Amino acid sequence: MNSFHFDPDAPLSSSLGYQVRETHRLLESYMQQCLVRHDIQIGMWYVLRVLWVEDGISQREISRRIGISEPTTLEQLRRMAARRLVRRVKAKGDRRKNLIYLTGDGKELREVLLGYLEDLNDIAAGDIPDATMELLVETLTKIRHNVRGRLSRI
Amino acid sequence: MNSFHFDPDAPLSSSLGYQVRETHRLLESYMQQCLVRHDIQIGMWYVLRVLWVEDGISQREISRRIGISEPTTLEQLRRMAARRLVRRVKAKGDRRKNLIYLTGDGKELREVLLGYLEDLNDIAAGDIPDATMELLVETLTKIRHNVRGRLSRI
Numbered sequence: 001m002n003s004f005h006f007d008p009d010a011p012l013s014s015s016l017g018y019q020v021r022e023t024h025r026l027l028e029s030y031m032q033q034c035l036v037r038h039d040i041q042i043g044m045w046y047v048l049r050v051l052w053v054e055d056g057i058s059q060r061e062i063s064r065r066i067g068i069s070e071p072t073t074l075e076q077l078r079r080m081a082a083r084r085l086v087r088r089v090k091a092k093g094d095r096r097k098n099l100i101y102l103t104g105d106g107k108e109l110r111e112v113l114l115g116y117l118e119d120l121n122d123i124a125a126g127d128i129p130d131a132t133m134e135l136l137v138e139t140l141t142k143i144r145h146n147v148r149g150r151l152s153r154i
Numbered sequence: 155m156n157s158f159h160f161d162p163d164a165p166l167s168s169s170l171g172y173q174v175r176e177t178h179r180l181l182e183s184y185m186q187q188c189l190v191r192h193d194i195q196i197g198m199w200y201v202l203r204v205l206w207v208e209d210g211i212s213q214r215e216i217s218r219r220i221g222i223s224e225p226t227t228l229e230q231l232r233r234m235a236a237r238r239l240v241r242r243v244k245a246k247g248d249r250r251k252n253l254i255y256l257t258g259d260g261k262e263l264r265e266v267l268l269g270y271l272e273d274l275n276d277i278a279a280g281d282i283p284d285a286t287m288e289l290l291v292e293t294l295t296k297i298r299h300n301v302r303g304r305l306s307r308i
Binding site for chain 1: 181207264265
């Protein structure tokens with residue numbers, strides 16, 4: 001047991017959860033400001049990122065990969081279809097299953113939107129040394145591993 | 155400019171935003187599993203944490219401190235009042251303004267719920283050296299500083 005211990009009487013900002021949540025919110029705000037120029041909501045961005053890696057997967061699989069509920073994913077995909085970013089195609093063999101494909105527009109956005117992400121990563125890292133950024137990613141990965149191991153047995 | 159550079163063709167997991175978001179989601183999941191035993195939702199938890207620091211503040215101030223919209227805060231406070239965690243009191247001098255106070259129940263939950271947070275911080279840190287955890291917090295703080303400086307001028 002280390003001694004990086006949370007003190008309930010210390011300011012909120014001393015909690016690890018606070019630190020990670022605030023950083024997440026700020027990175028997301030930056031992306032939102034970029035995406036709004038293209039009339040893209042942040043929820044659509046997470047779906048696009050999944051489809052840019054693998055196109056033509058099921059709604060359920062998208063939901064699983066992003067880690068949001070199926071009804072929320074469904075609603076998001078409906079908006080994305082209306083925005084002509086994706087189209088839904090009934091799966092051969094199982095007509096109840098929808099597969100989601102990017103449209104030309106959805107594919108074309110990849111370069112410019114990932115460009116924003118590239119900028120954001122550079123801005124965030126600023127003059128922080130590479131080794132420190134690498135240690136950050138390594139530490140966050142370790143933390144997830146530690147917490148994951150306890151998730152099912154609390 | 156450092157060279158911890160995001161490569162659009164690398165896996166999603168190599169992006170800083172992904173790392174921070176996934177870690178946030180996992181820490182939140184752990185807390186959710188603890189809170190559900192007390193019939194507390196995660197949104198209530200964020201409000202409680204603000205009120206445990208300062209009781210009797212306005213709805214708008216709660217919304218600002220958590221960083222969620224005022225309508226969402228209002229709805230959350232309505233649920234918390236129904237759950238008898240808080241009570242809303244009209245401000246003297248400005249009857250349109252509601253001040254939010256913890257009930258006895260709301261106050262009593264502090265010890266047990268912060269106990270879970272204490273456990274979570276210990277579990278997350280595991281055997282990661284103190285110096286590494288301190289560097290993590292320092293680096294996240296620096297990243298927020300870097301990104302905040304660019305938020306208004308993109």
